[in-house]
Amino acid sequence: MRMIAAEAGISVGALYLYYRSKEELCSTVFKGLFREFRDTISERTREISDPAEQIRTYIRTYMEMARVHREFIYTFNKDKGFAFGVEWKQKFFVELRRFLNGIIRRGVEDGMFADIEESEATKIVLSVLRGYVVSIVIDPDNLFTADACTDILLNGLVRRRDPGKGVELSR
Amino acid sequence: MRMIAAEAGISVGALYLYYRSKEELCSTVFKGLFREFRDTISERTREISDPAEQIRTYIRTYMEMARVHREFIYTFNKDKGFAFGVEWKQKFFVELRRFLNGIIRRGVEDGMFADIEESEATKIVLSVLRGYVVSIVIDPDNLFTADACTDILLNGLVRRRDPGKGVELSR
DNA sequence: GGTTCACATGAACAGGCGTTCATCCGAAGA
């Protein structure tokens, strides 16, 4: 709180005029970023019909956001760790999951995606992204690209023998 | 340190007879678990020749270990967060990455895996697992299975039209 | 029994944290 006050150019006391507690301050910032992310992702995917490309956009946007706000992520997880605002984080993840799940369901219904367990697939894609966020903090020299990530999640490691492949590789 | 001492049935002072600092204590436990993991994984994959099955075993073992030691993971990340023992964590991850990279390289050389960027693929698989570890802490009700994870990473989300598919789905 | 010594104890210490509140300040109104 002292650092935040200094950075903002006000006193610690003034900080408590605007936010009841550190928890409230953090959750406010977090919710703001979440809304920004959700709006961006839904806007960018709106005009895409191909579920595969929607997933690519989802992954790109998520990773981009994480990179842009890496200082925030770092600060948040530095002293308190993961278990800080689990309540709002979970609400956040539920919404993220629902959105991604919708994309995947459409892909399966279209017959474009294999007959996989939707909810499992959703969790797995989100897990890669969650791992990416951690990597930003503890291993920033070994990040992967959004396109490589999308290609593997869509096409798998195992060679495809289909004539037309599953989906084009990253442009 | 007080809690650990109490749990161990000794005094805080005695703890400092065995470990110079909290950091040393943690790194000792961490290194022990790492060795256990490394030995288990290398033993289990030794008699497997199929790279795809090696990856399945790698993922299974990783997730199993994480689940077994979830209390340790939780405690470690509760107050200090990720950024605690980054030095030894990174050494650990380098070794993990090297091992997995070897498996994937063999798969690519065999022609079983597609012509992907090995190192990217390695980081992505590890990222899913890293995400899994985080999920254990903050979202334990929404974990995915090792087999679903392996199937998606090997075969991808997009439907395969090969006659014999890429690889059998989870047994 | 007396001495030695390695090990064990936990109160005390220093530093950091989130939070509070007596105090101050300066513009607006009388």
Next chain:
DNA sequence: TCTTCGGATGAACGCCTGTTCATGTGAACC
């Protein structure tokens, strides 16, 4: 000019850390 008062200040408070060290303890040897 004096009074009023809402916003701003930062020293102080209580709590929790990791770490230390004067003190205690008991087995082993003379």
